[in-house]
Amino acid sequence: MNARTRWAGWACSTRIAVLLREDLESWQRLNVTAFLVSGLGTTLPEVIGAPYEDADDVAYLPMFRQPVLVFEGTKETLAAARTRALSRALPRAVFTSGLFGTGNDRDNRAAVRAVRTGDLDPVGLAVYGPRNAVDKVLKGARMHP
Structure with missing residues (x-):
């Protein structure tokens, strides 16, 4: 079963997607994905579901109400996707190579x-x-393996 098939049961009219440059190290892919989706969750309250609670009434934070699909592509694919996202005025978050050299939000x-x-x-x-x-926006990208 591939990733697209796995999420076929989610009948969402909207999509949350992350596109990563294919030449990133594994730790960078994870870090960049976490940073990027945090921007969506804090700005777009409609993407967040209700808080969770287990059978012992222990509360957990809410999460996205739909899957986050992760894609990869070349530097050119990423640049084209960014241009298309801007032209469609879609909510977006960006992580640049320069952020690997910084150590704080400011x-x-x-x-x-x-x-x-x-x-x-x-x-x-x-x-x-x-x-x-x-x-x-993601035209030319492929699902992350």
Whole structure:
């Protein structure tokens, strides 16, 4: 069963997707994904479900109400996806290569702010929106293995 088949049962009209540059190390892929989706969850309350509780009444934080699909692609695929996300005005988060050299939130924002849009070197992009719009943004990307 592939990843697309696994999520076929989720009948969502919207999609949360992360696109990672294919040349990242494993630890970078995980780190970038976590950072990117945190931006969506904190800004778009409609993507968050209700809190969890186990049978012993122990409470847990809420999570996304739908799967997060993770894709990978070349540097060019990522650049094209970012351009398409911008042109469709989809909610998005970006992680640039410069963020690997910073150590805190203030420096992260400064590293992105210092570079013009067309000159950013994105290694990851998260988008949220209508399923068909997100699918068009991700054209040319493949599901993460």
